Amino acid sequence: MRIVLFGPPGVGKGTQAQLLCEKYNMVKFSSGDLLREEVALSSPTGRKAEQFIKKGHLVPDDIIYELVDDFLVENAEQDILFDGFPRNLNQARSLEKSLAQLGQTIDIALEMHLDSAEIVGRLLGRRCCPKCGRIYNSTTTPPASDGFCDVDHTPLVRRDDDTEEIIRRRLGIYDEETRPLVDYYKSLNVYCRVDARGDRQTVFERISKAVNGHFNNRCRCN
Numbered sequence: 714m715r716i717v718l719f720g721p722p723g724v725g726k727g728t729q730a731q732l733l734c735e736k737y738n739m740v741k742f743s744s745g746d747l748l749r750e751e752v753a754l755s756s757p758t759g760r761k762a763e764q765f766i767k768k769g770h771l772v773p774d775d776i777i778y779e780l781v782d783d784f785l786v787e788n789a790e791q792d793i794l795f796d797g798f799p800r801n802l803n804q805a806r807s808l809e810k811s812l813a814q815l816g817q818t819i820d821i822a823l824e825m826h827l828d829s830a831e832i833v834g835r836l837l838g839r840r841c842c843p844k845c846g847r848i849y850n851s852t853t854t855p856p857a858s859d860g861f862c863d864v865d866h867t868p869l870v871r872r873d874d875d876t877e878e879i880i881r882r883r884l885g886i887y888d889e890e891t892r893p894l895v896d897y898y899k900s901l902n903v904y905c906r907v908d909a910r911g912d913r914q915t916v917f918e919r920i921s922k923a924v925n926g927h928f929n930n931r932c933r934c935n
């Protein structure tokens with residue numbers, strides 16, 4: 714099973730990706746998480762990527778391809794969820810090609826959909842655990858103890874790119890670069906749009922329904 718999960722920044726992809734991986738026993742390829750790890754390690758890749766991430770721009774495709782190609786080979790036998798990748802048509806075509814070389818295809822591309830106004834509010838309230846990566850939101854999914862991770866009690870942090878100016882830039886880039894994936898995946902007959910309003914469990918039920926429906930050939934998302 715190969716699932717692409719895409720949608721604007723702040724729509725809740727990371728949270729839903731985690732739930733999907735647990736339910737369907739998949740491994741996650743999150744380009745954003747891998748890039749942040751490289752930045753934290755201050756590796757050559759991380760140092761190159763950091764300047765783009767800080768400004769809210771997309772990292773050049775060749776950096777992403779290195780990460781994904783290694784991952785596909787290492788996880789050829791696993792079911793994979795792609796979270797935040799692909800981000801543009803070139804990346805989508807490249808992924809298709811890399812999968813074809815392994816005799817695989819994308820089964821379903823889920824787009825999480827939410828109004829821009831709600832997205833900005835969510836991103837400004839987003840906090841992450843720097844240790845385990847769990848994501849919280851001061852309004853929709855607050856931690857049990859204010860400012861601390863429920864899992865390991867590490868103080869929560871705000872991502873450097875979650876400022877209003879950078880958020881607006883990232884949303885603009887999403888419209889220009891990533892939204893064309895809708896038509897691309899429609900043309901491959903694997904596209905499914907999911908309403909991302911509501912709490913994490915409500916959205917997860919919609920996503921699970923879409924995934925189950927797709928595999929039972931009942932997807933009416935297109």
Ligand code: AMP
Pocket residue numbers: 722744745746748765766767769770771772773777796797798799800804874883
């Ligand atoms: P995310 O955690 O998915 O919101 O990604 C954070 C940042 O990492 C983005 O704003 C981009 O700068 C960069 N990034 C993540 N994934 C990609 C990708 N597939 N292509 C290019 N840049 C990416």
